[in-house]
Amino acid sequence: MAKQVTIKEIAQMAGVSPGTVDRILHNRGNVSASSTEAVERVLAATGYKYNIHTSAISLKKTYRIIIAIPTAVKGEYWGIVQLGIERAIEEYSDINIQCEYAFYNQFDIYSCRSSFRSILDRNPNAVIIGATFASETAILCEKLDNAGIPYAFVDSVVEGTKPVVTYSSDQNACGRIVGRLLELFSPGYDAEFAVFGSRRTGNERATNSMSRISGLLEYFNERKSGRTIKESKISVLDPEESEKDILRFLNDNPKVKCIAILNSRGYIIADILASHSIEDINIVSFDLTTNNSRCLEEGSIAAVICQRPELQGFHAVKSLIHALLYNVRDKDIHHFMPADIIIRENLMFYQEIFIN
Amino acid sequence: MAKQVTIKEIAQMAGVSPGTVDRILHNRGNVSASSTEAVERVLAATGYKYNIHTSAISLKKTYRIIIAIPTAVKGEYWGIVQLGIERAIEEYSDINIQCEYAFYNQFDIYSCRSSFRSILDRNPNAVIIGATFASETAILCEKLDNAGIPYAFVDSVVEGTKPVVTYSSDQNACGRIVGRLLELFSPGYDAEFAVFGSRRTGNERATNSMSRISGLLEYFNERKSGRTIKESKISVLDPEESEKDILRFLNDNPKVKCIAILNSRGYIIADILASHSIEDINIVSFDLTTNNSRCLEEGSIAAVICQRPELQGFHAVKSLIHALLYNVRDKDIHHFMPADIIIRENLMFYQEIFIN
């Protein structure tokens, strides 16, 4: 509420011209040590803050942001991330942001490699990375670091890199949440739990699934409740096979009354159970995709954990713009998204996106 | 990404001067019908959008926003609303926003009345209202309507008023969420449920509690599960009395394994149960207050439903600023906040506020 100090005022106080203050603020060099010192003292004393508005308008440069993420399908995880990105671009339509996608196939490391390789040639001012393959990502980041191009991670973070900011979820914690939900959903009861992974291995968001599993197991070990967790897998690619797998599993394990699916494919199992009128099993899965939303509505999925993909996209853009324009870096580089628990009864509230 | 049209260009196309366009955009009057029509056609055709940055800097006016809410206590509901408000003011620190609070005692209609009566004298440009007493609020709103002063509701909405925007929760839906949680927390199980209201009646967020109750009962009626819900009350003011009430209740109803408290005072019951080492009862309550957070951490509360009070405050300010400065009113006046389900395992993620 206190009136903001302006560059002009700073200049006056420090006994220099506005131009000099600007040069210091932007590290443009060509300033004498004495001026620098004088200005910096005043800057500190007054707590100067950019006026982002004037700053934005006098900046006529166009910024090119490249978004290197797995192919975004509408209604699925990366599609929702993209929604958030687009929303941010819209919000900042007064700034010339040019935004280009560099999609890659998240199941194909070669696709990722070739996509990532072309990124520097496209001359970006900043890059948003949705990392799947750690090694490829590390290579890209090193090149970006050398070129002095800022980048942000969404969804997950690759170790040993120097992003300006990251928006991701704590997957281990998500695993613990699932653990707690399974427990809450069957108290004082001799029910068993099951966790389903997917048969596809190696790549993909497998890292995320792994962290979730370990969080889940960790939780149960700590609780020492003596509950049993059965692990199983389903084949993603063959629907008939999946169906058989599941029915066989349930037949062999009649006490299983809660099933966790640690990726976004809970709907597959939910649909199979529904088609066989099996209604006394609670399913917990991840991500508010179109299919999972439908299953929540139909009641075939009990709960979905969702990590605000649209917020991740939105904030990644926002932070990069701040970094580019105002040269401000947040103190906190790593941001963890809330893990929302969504059931049929609060689903509708998550349709309106309160990004901003 | 397409270059934005400027006022100057609009003026040229419409064959008038920039000043006239500005007058029309801001409904300042003193414009002929023919000019208005010409400009509005061009406006529509080009899809003109303000450049909020340039707009903000050339604005020299100071806006006074009065915030008429129940006394905000740090860590409690209205305190968190206030946090969001302050955050918005900070975000818009480049605009001269002067923000004054007009607190009132939410349990005392006279306090509300006298507070509301003085509001117009304080000459506000806009008002944020946290409504408790419908009749008093309606009177205030009518005065504001007559004076042409825009206002926004947070937390709840009073019928028959004309707010610019409202940010509230669907309390009925929250009641249904509680119903579902109670059910999920005790499947295939002959446990009974209990709902605790508070003995204090009449005023306060009683309306909210009522809606929640009716949502909850509605849910159970629809489900026809044959589950029993016991209703009970506790006295808020006398801790010893509360304790006796509860222990007696549990003694009389040994099958009750889930208790819903439809206001923010779940921690009171949770603490009582904890102090008697009663651990097999799941408590569901409302609002992420300091005390409820603690109980979640300690495990004495199973789940809390939270309606993003900070977001409500933030957006109320944001929307009013947009209404004041850019004369834009959202198409959607009524916004319902997500009802987040918070358990011990995802609590930590709700500490960082992703307002924006």
Place this chain on the structure above:
DNA sequence: CTGTTAGCGCATTCAC
């Protein structure tokens, strides 16, 4: 009723 114009605070260019 309408056109003109002087800033708003900052980034940037160009003389000095």
Place this chain on the structure above:
DNA sequence: GTGAATGCGCTAACAG
């Protein structure tokens, strides 16, 4: 190394 000058798109005051 440094200061002065210009313009970003918009608002608001003023002259007609």
